[in-house]
Amino acid sequence: MPETASSQAKMSDAGLSARAALLAEPDRALVCSDFDGVLSPIVPDPDTAFASEPAVHALQRLGTRVGKVAVITGRVARKAVELGGLAGREGLGAMSVLGLYGAERWDAATGEFVEPEPPEGVAAAREELPGLLQGLGLGAARVEDKRLSLGVHTRELDDPAAALARLTGPLTELAGRYGLRVEPGRNVVELRAPGRDKGDALRDLIAECDPAVVVFAGDDLGDVAAFEVVRELRASGRIEGLLVCSGSQEQDALVALADVVVDGPAGVADLFARLADDLGA
Ligand SMILES: [Mg+2]
Structure with a gap:
């Protein structure tokens, strides 16, 4: 910097x-x-x-x-x-x-x-997200429900950067299945409708x-x-x-x-x- x-x-x-x-x-x-x-x-x-x-x-x-x-x-x-x-x-x-x-x-x-109104894909991804995070051993990640999008925050985890790296692939796959797009940010990955x-x-x-x-x-x-x-x-x-x-x-x-x-x-x-x-x- x-x-x-x-x-x-x-x-x-x-x-x-x-x-x-x-x-x-x-x-x-x-x-x-x-x-x-x-x-x-x-x-x-x-x-x-x-x-x-x-x-x-x-x-x-x-x-x-x-x-x-x-x-x-x-x-x-x-x-x-x-x-x-x-x-x-x-x-x-x-x-x-x-x-x-x-x-x-x-x-x-x-x-x-x-x-x-939120797109259908967001509701489907919202349902699956807790199981996906548990499966990755990242059940403690904070999910921010933004109605039209879902943010997964790693800031509060032990190693936020490593957790983010582990999440990105599976979240991209989840997003792809429901026609959503992945938006990376500062210790957060967001799933949202494209557009x-x-x-x-x-x-x-x-x-x-x-x-x-x-x-x-x-x-x-x-x-x-x-x-x-x-x-x-x-x-x-x-x-x-x-x-x-x-x-x-x-x-x-x-x-x-x-x-x-x-x-x-x-x-x-x-x-x-x-x-x-x-x-x-
Ligand atoms: Mg900002």
Whole structure:
């Protein structure tokens, strides 16, 4: 991992240009963030991954100035809203949360959740999963039921990396039988219906908001698709883009793609707060 200094993180020229464009025309900016590992610290029990208050506060301040603030997450939208305490927050009245890689959505403006029915394959895999984990001697792995997907977490096991390696083959086989796809992450493998990724979700949001500047903060493999969309649209001159990597010891896939690497959720909160300072928010 490169050095990550939350207060003095180096920013690429493209990132600096996007930052200047955001400050010049904030109402044409779309600020997006992943949830876990970016707004909230990674913790053993994903049900208790509450957002860091400084990160949400910084988003609230940005929300009073920029065109749109959104969370794009692999989580169920309802859970992200709950763990983020995102409902009824000053400054976040126009926020959207795109859950399950954009399959679900919550809008602060209406308070409504859009939550489609889960595909049949997920129910079948849910049935088989406990037996499969027992058979591998990994019955203690935590299964996170995300309604449209299933996450198997190894963080709490003795050797998370070895457990993950042992799981990946059998889970890929299970996913294949039920038409699901495997999504790897930080000490987690997820089974979900094929289709949307965060890149698709972000592309839709950009089409909807027509921003001149897009900020995206992520930390994990699932964010790569969104980073690539920003890089593609930036290269074509369609938008300015600022890509923020919430750095960790566990995953460095985004480092080479990012304009700035900060030190986890605290670093993200700092960076957003400095943007808000510069906007006079
Ligand atoms: Mg994440």
